[in-house]
Amino acid sequence: MSAARISQRISAIAESATLAVDAKAKALKAAGRPVIGFGAGEPDFPTPGYIVQAAIEAASQPKYHRYSPAGGLPELKQAIADKTFRDSGYQAAASQVLVTNGGKQAVYNTFATLLDPGDEVIVPTPFWTTYPEAIRLAGGVPVEVFAGPEQGYLVTVDQLEAALTERTKILLFVSPSNPTGAVYSPEQVREIGQWAASKGLWVVTDEIYEHLTYDGVPFTSIATAVPELGDKVVILNGVAKTYAMTGWRVGWMIGPADVIKAATNLQSHATSNVSNIPQMAALAAVSGPLTAVDEMKVAFDRRRKAIVAGLNAIDGVDCPTPKGAFYVYADVRALLGKEFPSANGPVRPATSAELAALILDEVEVAVVPGEAFGPSGYLRLSYALGDDDLATGVGRLQDFLGKAK
Structure with a gap:
C-alpha cells in the first residue's frame, strides 16, 4: 500500500x-x-521614512550581509526589552527576547516550545485564524470558548472555568482582539489573569495591537497587571501593525529564559536569523517615537x-x-x-x-x-x-x- x-x-x-x-x-x-x-x-x-532609511543604511554595511545570531541581533533584543518596559511596564532582559520572522513564527515557536501532545489551550473565540492551527501543529488541542456580541465578544472567568480540564496547560489572551476589536478593561484583565495564576496555567498574550485603542480605553498588559503569573507568561508582539511594517516580517516573543532558549534552538533549525536588514529597520522603529x-x-x-x-x-x-x-x-x-x-x-x-x-x-x-x-x-x-x-x-x-x- x-x-x-x-x-x-x-x-x-x-x-x-x-x-x-x-x-x-x-x-x-x-x-x-x-x-x-x-x-x-x-x-x-x-512605513515611516526614518525606518526605511535605517534599512537602506544597513543594506550598505557588509556586516549585515552575513549570518547573525539565530535569536536576533543583540541590540534589537535589548531595544525590544526597553520598549516593552516603556510601553507596558513589563521588565525583561534581552536574554528573554527571541526575534522571529513575523508574529506568526512567534506564535508557532511558543506553542511548539510549551505544548506536549494532548495538552489543551483555552482559546477565547472569535480567534485569529492562525492560533488553532499553530496549536494543532504543535500537538496541542485548542479549546474554543465563544463570546458573542451580547457580551461584547469578551469571555468571562465563568466561561473559562467551564472549559478547564486536567489537560489544560495554557490560556491564550488577546486584547485588543483580532478579529473583533474587543478590549478587556483593566479589571477584567486582572480577574482573568488571577484566575489563570490560581490554576497554575501558562498565559500566552498577544499584544501586537497594544497601541491601537480608542475612546480613551487603556491597553492593559496581563503580564504587568498580574505579577502572580510569575514566570508562566509569554508575550507575543511585533512591528507590523504599530509601524505599518506588515511586509518586513519582524516579530518577537518574550518569556522565561529557559523557554526563550528552547524556542531559539527550534528557530535555529527552522529559519535561523531574521533577515538583518528588517531587523535594523525594526530597531529604528522600536527605539523611535510613537508619532x-x-x-x-x-x-x-x-x-x-x-x-x-x-x-x-x-x-x-x-x-x-x-x-x-x-x-x-x-x-x-x-x-x-x-x-x-x-x-x-x-x-x-x-x-x-x-x-x-x-x-x-x-x-x-x-x-x-x-x-x-x-x-x-x-x-x-x-x-x-x-x-x-x-x-x-x-x-x-x-x-x-x-x-x-
Whole structure:
C-alpha cells in the first residue's frame, strides 16, 4: 500500500482564510476588477521614512550581509526589552527576547516550545485564524470558548472555568482582539489573569495591537497587571501593525529564559536569523517615537466610526463598536436564509461563508466570514484601508444587503 503524498499533520492545516480572501481580491484587482478589499489586517500607510532609511543604511554595511545570531541581533533584543518596559511596564532582559520572522513564527515557536501532545489551550473565540492551527501543529488541542456580541465578544472567568480540564496547560489572551476589536478593561484583565495564576496555567498574550485603542480605553498588559503569573507568561508582539511594517516580517516573543532558549534552538533549525536588514529597520522603529502610530490612529478612528455607522444602517446587520485594533466584527445572522439577487438567479446563503462569497461575486467587495474565526454568522472587515475605498465598499454592501427578502 502506497503512503499518502502529504503528511496527515500538514494535510490537516486549513489555509489562512484572511490571506486567501486578500489574495483573491488582489487577483481580481490585477485582472481589472474594481474590488474593494476589507480582508487583510494591513495598514494602508507607508512605513515611516526614518525606518526605511535605517534599512537602506544597513543594506550598505557588509556586516549585515552575513549570518547573525539565530535569536536576533543583540541590540534589537535589548531595544525590544526597553520598549516593552516603556510601553507596558513589563521588565525583561534581552536574554528573554527571541526575534522571529513575523508574529506568526512567534506564535508557532511558543506553542511548539510549551505544548506536549494532548495538552489543551483555552482559546477565547472569535480567534485569529492562525492560533488553532499553530496549536494543532504543535500537538496541542485548542479549546474554543465563544463570546458573542451580547457580551461584547469578551469571555468571562465563568466561561473559562467551564472549559478547564486536567489537560489544560495554557490560556491564550488577546486584547485588543483580532478579529473583533474587543478590549478587556483593566479589571477584567486582572480577574482573568488571577484566575489563570490560581490554576497554575501558562498565559500566552498577544499584544501586537497594544497601541491601537480608542475612546480613551487603556491597553492593559496581563503580564504587568498580574505579577502572580510569575514566570508562566509569554508575550507575543511585533512591528507590523504599530509601524505599518506588515511586509518586513519582524516579530518577537518574550518569556522565561529557559523557554526563550528552547524556542531559539527550534528557530535555529527552522529559519535561523531574521533577515538583518528588517531587523535594523525594526530597531529604528522600536527605539523611535510613537508619532507614526498616533497619526495612523486618527485615520483609523475616523474610519472606525464611519464603517460602524454604515454597517448598522443595513437591516439585519448588527455591528458593535470596537474599542481597539482596526477591525469590525458584524453579526449577520439575521441575513442568513434571506433571499438575495444574483447573476444566476435568487440565492439564499445559509452560512456567513456563503454570504461572503456572494458579496464578492455580486458587488466585488471582499470580507472574511466568521467561519475563519469561529462560529458562522459573522463577517470581519478591516478598516485599515483608504477612506474612499471604505466609503465605496460600505455603499456597495448597503445596496446589496438591503435587497434581502
